[in-house]
Amino acid sequence: MSVPEREPVRHDLIPVARPVIGEAEEQAVLEVLRSRHLSLGPRVPEFERRFADRVGAPHASAVSSGTAGLHLALRAVGVADCRAEDEVVTSPFSFIATANSVLYEGATPVFVDIDPDTLNVTADAVASAVTERTVALLPVHIFGYPADIPGMERLGLPIVEDAAEALGAVHADGTTVGGRGNPTMFAFYANKQLTTGEGGLVTTSDPAVKARIDSERNQGRAPNMQWLDHDRLGFNYRLSDLQCALGIAQLGRLxxxxxxxxxxxxxxxxxxxxxxxxxxxxxxxxxxxxxxxxxxxxxxxxxxxxxxxxxxxxxxxxxxxxRPYLPAIHLFSFYRERFGFREGQFPVAEDAAARGLSLxxxxxxxxxxxxxxxxxxxxxxxxx
Ligand SMILES: Cc1ncc(COP(=O)(O)O)c(C=O)c1O
Incomplete structure (x- = not known):
């Protein structure tokens, strides 16, 4: 293809993404600023409750990013302190954080190729990759299209859903993405359906998963413990009250x-x-x-x-x-070096990655x- 000569630009820049921010967001953030209660305050549980209600999940835990949410959700279903033999089946056609979250705990991502129409992994493809080494499944609802979670649930393995891009998506049986009970991660970077600037959240039907994530996001402190008292390894993956206030305002216009x-x-x-x-x-x-x-x-x-x-x-x-959207994860240099991935292994994902253009x-x-x-x-x- 020869690129045509540059013509004079007749219009303003049209950006690839732009969040909706109005008076409600400004007011909500200002209120928190004026309260001086910027973190670990009341907006966090309020945002969690409202978000959980919205997707029809019993519980939600707000975290500092989608990536943090995936990390803690995987730990909560048992993908913690793994050996390299422990495998998590996932998609090579996703944002790199999906597979990276498996690496954080030392497990190995096992990729299966995607469906050429939905660009998601199918339940059949996932089933064909399951072995006695499989410890969890990590399907992605890519570009907001619901993956076949009901089909994957029949495989009887722990599932963490990556719904970073899928707030508002609905399965054929009427369940909302995030409302099926599996720990499901949503992400709130500024290009997402709902933004808190940076941020993430995990929905779940299991109160034990909620309790573990709440503790691990806050340096391993249990809810009944005192300040500076910790009974397990944790992280600082907290979302601030400022961000949760923004999230609450955004839910109002979702x-x-x-x-x-x-x-x-x-x-x-x-x-x-x-x-x-x-x-x-x-x-x-x-x-x-x-x-x-x-x-x-x-x-x-x-x-x-x-x-x-x-x-x-x-x-x-x-x-x-x-933007080019998305590169195939297995072809990033450190994935190639660490796992020996090469071109041609997942042709559908590679084709989508080579030709994908986000307008x-x-x-x-x-x-x-x-x-x-x-x-x-x-x-x-x-x-x-
Ligand atoms: C599919 C997918 N997974 C994971 C993430 C990671 O979310 P975050 O950037 O909030 O850490 C994103 C965000 O872009 C994503 O699109």
């Missing part, structure tokens, strides 16, 4: 934000129809079998034979911010901005 994302996705689908026909550009799958995606990113796959990275550069010159996508995006992105993408992909 339905609007989710609707905004779905609306922008529908505009994109409509506007991209012709380009899909003309060039072989691929869109994310439509909802199927009753599963419902929560729109997190609008990722397209560039047509076969097109240089995705050159497309990103050409769009940047046209004031459109995009500007956020709840307040206008139809005009969508039209500009599509126009510029069309210009880049259809130039000779």
């Amino acid at each position: 339905d609007d934000m989710l609707e905004g994302r779905a609306r922008v996705a529908a505009w994109y689908r409509e506007a991209l129809g012709e380009l899909v026909e003309r060039t072989g550009l691929e869109l994310l799958c439509e909802d199927r079998g009753g599963d419902r995606r929560s729109w997190f990113v609008f990722v397209v796959r560039t047509p076969h034979g097109v240089d995705r990275d050159a497309t990103i550069r050409a769009l940047a010159e046209r004031n459109i911010q995009t 500007p996508f956020f709840p307040e995006m206008t139809q005009e901005q969508v039209a500009i992105v599509v126009e510029e993408l069309t210009a880049v992909l259809t130039s000779d």
